[in-house]
Amino acid sequence: MKTQAGALLSSIRVDRDGGRKITVQLYMALRDLILSGGVKAGERLPASRTLATELGLSRTTVSNALDRLITEGLLEARVGSGTYVNVALQGQQRMPRTASANEQAPRAEPRLSHATSHAARHLAERGRLPHRPLPFVTALPAVDAFPMAHWARLSARHWRTDRREVMGYGDPFGLPRLRAAIATHLNALRGIRCDPAQVFIVGGAQQAFSLIGGLLLNPGDRIWFENPGAIGARNALVSSGADLVPVSVDEHGMVVAQGLERAPHFRLAFVTPSHQQPLGHVMSLARRLELLQAAEDSDALIIEDDYDGEFPFSNQPHPPLRSIDTRGRVIYVGTFSKSLFPALRIGFILAPDGLVDTFSQLSMAWLSGVPTAPQATIADFIEEGLFAxxxxxxxxxxxxxxxxxxxxxxxxxxxxxxxxxxxxxxxxxxxxxxxxxxxxxxxxxxxxxxxxxxxxxxxxxxxxxxxxxxxxxxxxxxxxxxxxxxxxxxxxx
CATH class of the missing domain: 3.90.1150.10 (Aspartate Aminotransferase, domain 1)
Known part of the structure; x- marks a missing residue:
């Protein structure tokens, strides 16, 4: 296939009704692009015919402008190769200016939404998530012990399948095979009985919290939040405009009595019952039942973040709160960032029966789906017993x-x-x-x-x-x- 090389210069505009000749306008526009670094030293420009077509100008006009820049030494013509920005400009190009030294550029101050303004005042400083496996950094699993050979084999299998399956938009609900595999896994390992239709695949736990906040919360709604608690979930829920109510954590988990005292009419509670983030406590059965009853009495819902619940040091994992929820109050959120590796950015929401239709409508209308190939690889990883x-x-x-x-x-x-x-x-x-x-x-x-x-x-x-x-x-x-x-x-x- 014949290619048309050269930088894309479609940002250039000419004013046909202006008093300045079009050739001069084009010459000055190209000159500014070159001097400002918009086209780098050594970079090839399109052929005059291609540039004329893209800008809707005559080839003669374009050639005259290019010839003038070549004469000035800003461009150089290479026989049989094309026209290039002179390499002598390397290090001499400047960043584009928005205003002259004596001119104050007007600064737009866009109005932010109420939710965003609220979030800006309350977001916790987070910085970049840990990405290097240094001693004592949090939130990173043992990537050095991950079975990369098995993963590579399964991943390669899916990249060799039908391009329409792996390169198009994914199912907004998630790959059906992965949803079924997660439901089976939750039943077998976590003691949660559920249907694949309740499982929705999302781009990590952080997106899950944002989706839940957008779906359920209005500005000013009260959320019981563990204090101390997970920073990422806190920021996601604050962004919805809700009011986070700090609730203390003791060795039995969230202190429900304090939550009732501070905000008896709460809309949502966020907990990490299997391994509290960051204190590490396990919520007692009595405290779990107390929390479920408080949610029932207030017609509230509970987000259970089971971020690393698969890793007890004994053979028996701590049961999730969702496994004893009989009234559909718990929205269970899981992630493969901890059980597999963070770069996947794949998690899931297990919705209560009463929210399945709502999550389905939201996903269909708003989400384009998580990439299919990694979902298929995870599904195979689970189905072949490699995950267990x-x-x-x-x-x-x-x-x-x-x-x-x-x-x-x-x-x-x-x-x-x-x-x-x-x-x-x-x-x-x-x-x-x-x-x-x-x-x-x-x-x-x-x-x-x-x-x-x-x-x-x-x-x-x-x-x-x-x-x-x-x-x-x-x-x-x-x-x-x-x-x-x-x-x-x-x-x-």
Whole structure:
């Protein structure tokens, strides 16, 4: 196939009714593009015939403008190759200016929606999610232990199938095979009886929270939110314009009595009952039943974020809240970012029966669907038993890394007490001296070790002072080495 090379210059405009000749307008427009870096040094321009066609001008007009730029040395003609921006301009091109030095460019101040203005005042600082598997970073699974060979084989299989299946828009509800595989998995591993029609595939848990907020919340609606709690979910729900009510967490989970005291007429509650984020507690059965009753009494719903519930260190996972919900109050959100790897950006919503039709309408009208090929790969991964094998293997991996963490920090007892946990791949360490969280984080960073302060997860201050510690993304020898670098920390020198 013959190609038409050269930069696309369709942004150039000429005024046929203006007083300046079209050739001059084109010459000045090209000159500004070149000098401002809009066309890079060494980049090829389209042929005069192609450029004339794209701009709706005569070829003679275009050739005259190009010849003038060649004469000035801004362009160079290469016989048999084309016309290029002179490579001598490398490093001399400037960024486009919006106004002259003596001119104040008018600045538009667009009006934001009420929800966005509300969110801007209340969003928690998050920064980039962790992307390098360093010791003690949170939210990253053990990507070094992922069975990449199996994944590559399954992935390659789907890229060799019908292009119309893997390259078009995906099913807005999600790939039917994956929805069925998730329903089977939830029933077998998590004790949740559900139908594939209740499962909706989304672009990660963060999108799930945003969709739920957009579907259920009006500005000013009250949400019970764990304090401390998950930052990503907090930001997604704040963006809906809702009012987040901080509810304390103790060793039994969210303190429902405090929620009723602060906001008896709540619309939604957000909890991480299987492994609280970030404290690591497991919600007791009594507290779960209390929360379900409060939701029933207030005609409210509950978002259950089961982000790492597959990874208890014993053989029996903690049952999800959804598994004991008999009144359709729990919206269960799961993600493959923790059970497989974050770059997938695939999660799912398990909707109660009463919301299935609504989620279906929303998905059909609004969503274009998650890419099909990774969905198909996950479905095969589950159906061939590789997912169950991987989960079992990761439980042992995380238990080994947790044991290494506890051993490495045993000498720190009395100044930094790492709290025990029985699942997942993070816990917290309590600061026992007069060193504050921010100071402890800075002093650790000076030694090349990264921690997150517990206060970062809080809607309002709490009495507990400590740091959140991830142990899932690094093997035991790296955990021990990082702890060794912290000798004498966090006390002041």
């Amino acid at each position: 094998t991987h989960i079992r293997a990761m439980r042992h991996v995380y238990q080994e890394r947790y044991a290494a963490l506890m051993e490495a920090f045993a000498p720190f007892a009395g100044c930094f007490d790492v709290q025990p946990t029985n699942s997942g791949f993070h816990t917290i360490g309590l600061l026992c001296g007069d060193v504050g969280e921010d100071e402890a984080v800075e002093r650790a960073a000076a030694r090349g070790v990264q921690f997150s302060p517990l206060s970062r997860y809080c809607l309002e201050p709490i009495d507990t002072h400590g740091l959140v510690i991830g142990f899932g993304s690094s093997p035991p020898h790296e955990i021990r080495r990082a702890a060794e670098a912290l000798k004498g920390w966090p006390g002041r020198d």
